Amino acid sequence: MEILRMILSDTRTDRRKFVLMLMVSAIGTTLIVALVNRAVHAAEDSGQFGLAMAFLTSVVVFTIAQRYVMMESAEEAERMIERLRIGIMNKVRMADLKAMQGIGRAPIYAALTREAQTISTTLPVIIIGAQQSVLLIFVSFYLAYLSLVAFALVGVFGVCAIWFHITRLRMLQESTGRLNAEQGKLFEEFRGVLSGFRELTLNERRGDSILRRIALISEEARVLANEIKATWAREYVLTQTLFYILLGLMVFIVPNFTESYHDVVVQATIGALFMIGPLGALAQSIPAVNDAARALQNMRHLEEGLTAAVADSVDEEAERLDRRAHQTLTLDALEYQFEDGNGQTSFALGPISAEFKAGEVTFITGGNGSGKSTLFRMMTGLVHPMGGHVALDGTPVRLSQYSDYRDQVGVVFADYYLFGELHGLEHLPPARINSVLRLMELSEKVRYENGAFTTTDLSAGQRKRLALAVAILQDTPILMLDEWAADQDPQFRRTFYEALLPDLRDQGKIVICITHDDRYFGVADRVYHMVDGKMSRER
Ligand SMILES: Nc1ncnc2c1ncn2[C@@H]1O[C@H](COP(=O)(O)OP(=O)(O)OP(=O)(O)O)[C@@H](O)[C@H]1O
Incomplete structure (x- = not known):
């Protein structure tokens, strides 16, 4: 009974009080049955008033206890879902990209929506089933006492x-x-x-x-x-x-x-009639246990997968990198392989070695499928190389430093996602944010007000400018852009290559751009070219 174990181990409810109320509610119902029987039996006798009062008291006791049990179990179900939801999201945030791609989005969506909903609806049914089982035991004793x-x-x-x-x-x-x-x-x-x-x-x-x-x-x-x-x-x-x-x-x-049965036939039948409801509730709770157990198993399975994904990426205590501004980012014999369904290597990248310097703009070029995005994912720290390492100022970045390394890299992916709010940059003065929006020639369209952009309903090129504005506002020592200018108009493309990139270079940043814009190759201090997973320096 994994589900019961989980409820009991995870609950914040006062367990003793809950069990007590469960019993009180069952005893209340049993008393109601017994009192009905007594009243039927003594219909012509005096003393009906006393029985009526006892009946009323039992009803009140039952109502209070039952309300507590039902409300508490509903609240507990929601609390449990909240814990699972936040737990899964936390792990998603910490998991590494490769593992996340392996898990896929569908099971995560399913866990956060369908499975959570199943637990929410079935948990109270299970609790009621458990309570009705207690009630059945009490009424059975009463029935055994009768006949x-x-x-x-x-x-x-x-x-x-x-x-x-x-x-x-x-x-x-x-x-x-x-x-x-x-x-x-x-x-x-x-x-x-x-x-x-x-x-x-x-x-x-x-x-x-x-x-x-x-x-x-x-x-x-x-x-x-x-x-x-x-x-x-x-x-x-x-x-x-x-x-x-x-x-x-x-x-x-x-x-x-x-x-012997003659005298109690009516009472025993009334007792048995009172068992229909509990038996029905118990029967209903059995598939609920099944559904909840399945939902829970799926959520647990996902959590385990995510825990492994987190453990893979953070297998040592997180360590911070040296805080000084880095002068060089080096790729030392980086390697990566993709495998097909039969375990055969379908694409091999590397070994790739390169050096990027502070105050320099580097372009990486290459045809479709040459491995630029795969290399980009390794350089941003999202994916760990299968061979070789990334180094800052000649010191290899250890696995335990990767999280801190990623913090030093500002990125705009080719398939970037634009958040409507500046998460993690809330401390920036709005004047600074609006000045970067001006730099991106966006100030007529969008402003930063009350902790959010006034709109993100912009054209594709404008949205990408907003994404770059966010990366610039992060003010990281390293900036990596994947085909950033691809959807800019000729005028802003020129601004990007001839004004924005030189400005970032002058700020002493390490700027790396994947690009196909050969017209502007003259802007770069270095140019690397990729062919079939290998990279060579062109300039
Ligand atoms: N998830 C994946 N699983 C298996 N193979 C992959 C995967 N992603 C990419 N590849 C393979 O790796 C190779 C390099 O892909 P990558 O995306 O790095 O190329 P690219 O240079 O960025 O191409 P493009 O210019 O088209 O974006 C391709 O041949 C591709 O088939």
Whole structure:
């Protein structure tokens, strides 16, 4: 019972109080049954007032305890999800890029949305199931006290019903797994339609084809879901019918065989009737346990994957780099390989050696697929080289210093992401931020106000200028830009090469640009060229 262990180990609820309230609520219900029975039995006697008062007290006690249990379990579910969510996000932030690419975005989205939602809805059901089990024990004792025959009958029925339920559940596990896989595929297709909306709108045949595929997967998911729901529905009706047969046995058949049962037949039947609800709740909580356990297992699995990703990248205590301004960044025989599905090397980069100096602008050029982006990821510190090392002022950057190294590098990727707020730069005076926006010729379009840009709804070229503004504001000693000018108009492209880059060079920064703009190669102090994973100095 992983789920129970997790609830118990992770909970912030006062466990003793919770269990006490659980018992109090069960005792309250049992008392209600007993008092109803007593009142029915003593209908003509005096003393009904006392019974009514006791009944009322039991109802009040039950209400208070039950409310506590339900509200506390709902709150606990949300607290648990919050902890898991923040834990996963923290690990995502610390994980290394390669491991993150291996895990993929889909399981992370699924954990943060679907699995979290499953835990949120199922946890209270499980708690109620546990509570109803306690209640069943109490009412069973009461039934045994009334009549051992009734107790035995209901007991045999209850055990058979639950066993039947669990068997069904096992049978359905495989279909449930298949349904989840189908739903996963469906979400992936939905994502494709929403992300590729423009492409689909422009091409009717492509749009029709993807919709046909969605319809096919959707139908498979519907048939599976239907199958599962129909099985549950059949079982639900069968259980109800069996229960009515049980009541019939208790009222019409058993009294004919035992004399002692005659006196308590009504009370025992009322007791048994009170067990329908708890048995139903218990039955409902069993698939909930299953769902929650699966959701939890997926979240745990993801957390473990992320922990390994973090451990891979931070396998020593984080160390800071020397704080002085660095004069050289050296790549010493860097190597990296990609493997295909059969474990064969599909692309080998390196060994690559190069030197970049403070107060110099370096261009890296090369054809498509020559390895520029792979090298770029290693230089930015996002991916660790498989061979060789990066060095600052001749001292190799240790794995434990990588996090600090990344802090020294300002980057604009070719497929950059633009945050609407200046996270981590909140301390900068707005005047400084707005002056960089002016430098980027953006001040007519966007301003920095109240801790955020007034808009990021800009043209592609303007958005990229904003991304560069953010990198400049970070004021790091090293700046790396991947095909930054590719979508700039000729006028600003010129400003970039002939004004902005020289200005950054004059500030003593190490500036490295991947570029294809051969018109401006004269601006660079050094030019490296890449061909098929190897890099040579051109200038
Ligand atoms: N995730 C990956 N898995 C396997 N192979 C990859 C992966 N990413 C890149 N490659 C391979 O590595 C080689 C170099 O890719 P890279 O993206 O570094 O080239 P690039 O020079 O940046 O190209 P471009 O100018 O087109 O962006 C390519 O041949 C590519 O097939």
